[in-house]
Amino acid sequence: MNKMDTSFPAVINGPLHADRRHDSAHKHVAGSADYIDDMPEPAGMLHAAIGMTDRAHAIITSMDLSAVESAPGVVTVLTAKDFPVNDVSSAHKHDEPVLTEKLVEFHGQPAFVVIGETRAAARQAARRARIEYEDLPAILSVAEAKAAVGTLVTEPLTLRRGDADAALASAPKRLQGQMEIGGQEHFYLEGHISIAIPGEDDEMTIWASTQHPSEIQHMVAHVLEVPSNAVTVFVRRMGGGFGGKETQGNQFAAIAAVAARKLKRAIKIRLDRDEDMTATGKRHDFVIDYDLGFDEEGRIHGVKAEFAARCGFSADLSGPVTDRALFHVDNAYFYPHVEVKSLPLKTNTVSNTAFRGFGGPQGCVGAERFMEEIAYALGKDPLDVRMANFYGEPGSDRVLTPYHQTVEDNVMPRLVAELAEKTDYRKRREEIIAFNKSSRVIRKGIALTPVKFGISFTMTAFNQAGALVHVYQDGSIHLNHGGTEMGQGLYTKVAQVIADCFQVDLDRVKITATTTGKVPNTSATAASSGTDLNGMAAYDAARQIKERLVAFAAEKWKVSESDVEFLPNRVRVGTDIIPFPDFINQAYFARIQLSAAGFYKTPEIHWNRATGQGRPFYYFSYGASVSEVSVDTLTGEYIVNRADVLHDVGHSLNPALDKGQVEGGFIQGMGWLTTEELWWDGKGRLRTHAPSTYKIPLASDKPEIFNVELAEWSVNKLPTIGRSKAVGEPPLVLPISVVEAISMAVASVADYRECPRLDTPTTPERVLMAIERLKTA
Template structure:
């Protein structure tokens, strides 16, 4: 969006260097940074193509809902350079690639379920020839009915996904049809919610929340080669190599061990390559199997955006009962996820939205209901936050509305309702243990960003500026860390030490720019006591570390870092035992130690490389695997109660914005973030994740709007009409600080995950926009502002404020005249 006022942008990122010689905790450069700026870093499309490599392109549907009456591919097959055209008939194994629930065919058979659904796969001598040929398909459709796109359509037609397997309780809820919905809170907090009393305040509201395109810089791509044993070796841009491996094997009807997936780095993922990368890898592998040639398949940007899933749009409702001073006594919250044509990961995504509908607040007697609505669009999928942001946003809107209703500062209400001692149990029965730290984060940021004085200054400023209005908001974040599917909370690693002393590490996590390999390198170096330069973290491969979980849920460093640490501990203990037994000079009071690549053995000093050579000559194994599974977690979905998360990452952000009430333009004046990463593994990388997460969240809530027309076609399918934040949208002043308090749980070096939680700091910016709009009526009238808060939506919300002012003035005048006549 265009800036209202042009001025230089400034950023401050203070953080502690921790003043220690440890490798962990240092702000080391990203391990691929130099390669990436020099162009030496290899992504899938950069690897040399094998001789005779073929290329693939999709034939996709041009309708959103209907059936295929006739499919004519003769002109496609006769096109220049075309080697083969593949349909579902050619698949030797499964055509179904749904990972949890069925409903995701690799290639359409007869029924069209969404616009741009893959129907056939063209293999040609070049990418251009394949794409040109794909345009020649002649397809005759029968459109059965109008596609279901919106929440209003989906809810009216009761077009829901199959029933969830969590228990359904009979506490007070919004929907009368609990069969296809899930309700948490009633089991733990009692079956009957608090009934309104005469001295309580009752408010309610709704919020439509838009989806979001992942917009990774590297699109979906795979390069598959046939191996001599009839298997597949594939380079795939994926967050989940094991799932890609398994699905390829099932599609080709071969054993899992005949498929090897290699993934060195992605050019971004954000959840869009967790399940969504598998289809393209399967098609490339199918092409390689059928043609006996290597096949590269990459999606053009417009096709990528049209045929892959997005962040789930939601439509949420809330009802709060509070005391007259704003303490929440009871809450009814309903979250409705628009899931697309199939389930994909929607069960877990809506679950996480429900888990985070409380954000950082004790809701008293709470009932949280989640629905998964089916629409005739692409199947929506994982995206940074995984439903958590959509759940959090509704309670933050409720806080803003409650502040207007009670004429209180929103921050006072937030502080009043934070989890605290005696009121620290979530609606699903998990204890929030860091309540003191949660309060400390908010109050520390309140002081450091000078919230109270700025609130007064903005109030005065707004009184003197009828057109431009400023808004301010300070909001907390409490985000649960772990996969809510408990079995995914495990990881493996493999470490080799070579006889020159260098170390090679393989682990199950994938690098998508977030610095995971760099942190693993630091962890292993710290554990061994050697420099990071001696350690190489290799590409993620399914033949080195099998049965991996996706790199998602902010768990990459937590899981894989601990697995690598455990492997290094095994090797280090083995080496120290050898050193003690091999060298008789150690006294009984001495403890051997490796530091900076030197083994200190009583009075002796042995270089690392020498120790390794000695160990090899004495037949000591220099390889080890490591394994880790997250402790303490366990969640009973049938009872909607338990501990789904190992710990919570917490933080707070304060945003100041300015809007033009006549045009809807908005600028972010200042953002202050205080975020908890525990004992940071790498402060520079963590701050980068916080900054990037905030900006991506800012795009979700302000500029990025997904638009489907009434025929179910995605209109916003390119950078021309889908706008991620640009440099002009960056806050004029941005201050980021790490809350440097060790994780009380036994995580890797007492750190905390940092991938997803910072995304939700952008909620403070949306709340600040909300506050600025409400300033038109001097915070007397609750705004109607859905997300994303584009210029158009801000303008419409402003107009509603002006209309209320007019009606209020007229009503006041009528009342005054009536009083005069009386």
């Protein structure tokens, strides 16, 4: 399969490499897209609500649920003892109970579940619990965890190449610093929800809003103590995921399943927004300590850095997330000598989890801070420092990453040069410096930052996918694969692949709900690999069917196989032109198998965590952005005047969808870096747990001028599906340029002599404090 040509030569007006509407776009706009809460409820369905603790770290000394059990509409109450296996640890460390029994490890940890006739009755009853505690010391922040020599939730990682200590000691210039990078709430429009429907014997059907149906299947089977073949999971679409539905849905599917088995009735659990934000994990916040050695040209000689992360009370995905942060600490830059370490710290907060970029964005933010620090130390344009440190061309001595993978597809110099020229970056920067000299209150800033993002799961085994394709007797096509649709357009892209293979109209391909009953053992739709993996698996299935059809036609019409050609909605066999439905009908009566299971595994990748070396990524995606801002130095408030993006997606399968992903990723990343602030009080209570206290970007927050272009000249040199590149996660890193533009505006109050060292999110409060500090420095 991997040796086959998958470049798909373009067909005029064909289904691939063309703008195609998201298959559910019109339903999203009209409100007719069915989510789990829109499904007709099975007869007799009951509703579950969680009972949450209100301590960050404590021992439960007593839990009186009598008032809960006697509340109107309550059917039963579940505690930890009702779960055959009280464990939903995705890291298999058995450190994440479905319900806590005695030990409370974060504020809001679920301790019991109420099953009621209605959702309202169950939720109201849950508030009647009387729980008494013996308080324990709580560690809430990275600083507290480090000061207490905190326990690690998983093994740290070190990446090392060369001799960083010697390089730092001999470098002409050297500096040290620290940066705090805040976390982020997923804030999907559809919160966590599951429906469990009991069947015969040990069978259980689950509808879940999840990016990982196979993990829900395995976790529910684990908790129920049944084999995986007894559990079937369905997902048609999610109202957003962003990584928050990779592992976090396990708990709620398990709750619904255990209740359904006990009561032999369908159970639904849907979290309230406040509950969802309190009880589920978020993007990891990091504290980076760094030591940089460099020369007068701004070229780095050596880097040492420690990435300490607040991981929460259990491992969840913190190991691979903190690993991934180190994989991206180089971003687009070559470090001759480097040593970077992760520090995944245990804290008495909710366990942080996957979030779009999976630690990579935090690593990139660190890399860009390194470049910014050096630029201010030397009085240079940060872009010049960046360009001086770019990876080299293939064959040069500047192509080896800290994890010892060779960068073979570097398009960054061309991409950045093209963007800088298109946006008049140099001229605008000069104009902004001149403006700042005469402006008393409003200061402006501009920055151009790049992103190089590795594509693949760093756990090699996850880089596999399956698909199932049926061609029916009337020529219609049924498509199923292991990927999940969360609004990103994966279903549409894979359907385009199938339509292109058979050269039929896109509406002939029926997209069906992802289910473990059709495609087993699938990986999460994550790591930007959904299209790469599932598109190739679907292509493999279509290839098998086409080969059978070609052989059938050659035999029936007595022509060579090279004389069989699939044309738009018809098939040419020798000199005969046959409509596609008629051709398929004849194949059916000739007893040709018109169904196939496809499979794909990403080739050439490998990773040895023990040595910190390998090729964890199949290829890299690249992008760059220029952002311009205006900052009010009296209040710290700012607006993004303009943002320009040039992004590399290879030979785009669907430019309209890809541009949408770039635009959405930029805005979501801008929110993370500027306005979305998570805040816990001294008792470990998350106070930013609703839209009233947590500020995601609004339509009015987008750049006043927002230009997004795809690098149309780019084609993936490797045989990916259609020679495309992934687009899900890399764009989220682009708005680092917004932070650096704000930084330039702030630095202007001290004539750019000092790096403002802005932590993220760069809220107006942080900006104002930085301005006041620089004014008095």
